[in-house]
Amino acid sequence: MQWNKLGLVYGPDGSSPWAVSHAMIPTPIVLDDNTIRVFVTFCDEHFIGRPGYVDVDAQxxxxxxxxxxxxxxxxxxxxxxxxxxxxxCSVVRLDDGRFFMYYAGFELGVKIRYKLFTGVAVSDDGGESFHRVRQTPILDRTETEMAFRGGPFARREGDRFRLWYASGSDWEEIDGKQMPVYVLKYLESKDGVEWGGEGRLALDITGDDEHGFGRPWVTTLPDGRYQLFYSIRRRSLRAYRLGYAESDDGSNWTRMDEAMGLDVTPGQFDSDAIMYAAVITVHGRTYCFYNGNEFGRDGFAVAELVQR
Incomplete structure (x- = not known):
């Protein structure tokens, strides 16, 4: 794939106390013919995140x-x-017009740095506000997922919901800092809230350099094949790069990272890292929203697909 980077779209100016910095994990949906709504997480002065949105022109x-x-x-x-x-991390439009927001809840630890588990909230007003479906996680810890069941990406297909998420228990020290280790797993649900137990492996880390994956994003090609966009954390780089895989069924993936074609740009906001790719097609044009250095410190950006 070849992409044309269109640049940064939006980053907070610090004037709002709940959105002092960052616009993390861009999560776009087509709101209507004229509007793409990009859900993002803004951070306050203590780096505590809360979700908001940025509406952009669909053209x-x-x-x-x-x-x-x-x-x-x-x-x-x-x-x-x-x-x-x-x-x-993902937003699903329901048949009745409501929205489900799947999010990672961030909880500080004592003997580990933090824990991430998945919650769901619902909007009854077109995505202007959300309330929790319940106070507890919909993906809580399991025997082999003691610290992480987060980074959820959900989509609805027919009478089922499908979910890909980051999963793990372990930490390891990299350059004197404890860093998480996680893979991608997969689950299905009838109602989008109850997901049962532990998911099955969807994508495993490979080699000695990789130690984690960021929020996955799944879409389909015109021929029905699935595309998986994800972020790869490597020890050697100490920052995310983008990865790509394809599948016939959305469950068994063939990695094709070299085909992604979207990487860092020296001297720019994404000079050290690029992550959280979210790809949508609107009015016949395909866009990838993403973050750059320090998890979207400067905001989120967009690129347009020019050649597959």
């Missing part, structure tokens, strides 16, 4: 139309799994 996704004035969902109550941050 020109670098043109910002509107920014959410308030958080769409606040952090959880003290002691809950999301009391130190809510990271929106």
């Amino acid at each position: 020109d996704p670098t043109r910002v139309l509107r920014v959410s004035p308030l958080p769409l969902l606040d952090v959880g109550a003290k002691g809950t799994f999301d009391d130190n941050g809510v990271l929106c």
Whole structure:
């Protein structure tokens, strides 16, 4: 694939106390013929994240139309799994017009740095606000997923919901810092809330350099094949790069990372890292929204596919 980078779209100016910095994990949906709504997570001065949105022009996704004035969902109550941050990772439109937001709840640890488990919130007003379906995670810890069941990407197909997520228990020291180790797993659900037990492996880390994957993003090609966009964390780089895989069924993936074609640019906001690819097609044009250095410190960007 070949992409034309169109540049940064939006980053907060620091004037709002809940959105001082960052616009992390861009999560676009086509709101209507004229609008792409990009859900993102903004950070306050303590680096605690809350979701908001940036509406952009469907014909020109670098043109910002509107920014959410308030958080769409606040952090959880003290002691809950999301009391130190809510990271929106995917949004699914339901048949009745409501939206499900799947998010990673950020909880600080004592003997480990943090834990990430998955929650779901629902919007009854077209994505202007959300409320929790429940206070506890929909993906909680299992015997082999003790610290991470986060980074969820959900989509609806017929009478089932499908979910790909980051999973793991382990930490390892890299350059004197404890870093998480996680793979991608897969689950199905009838209602999008109850997912059963542990998922099955969807994508494993390979070699000695990889140690984790960021939020996956799944879409389909015109011939029905599935595309998986994900972020790869490597020890040697100490930052994310983008990966790509294809599948006939959305379950068994063939890695084709070299085909991604979207990488860092020296001297730019994405000079050291590039991550959280989210790909959508609107009005016959395909766009990839993504973050750069320091998990989207400067905001989120967009690129247009020029050749597959």
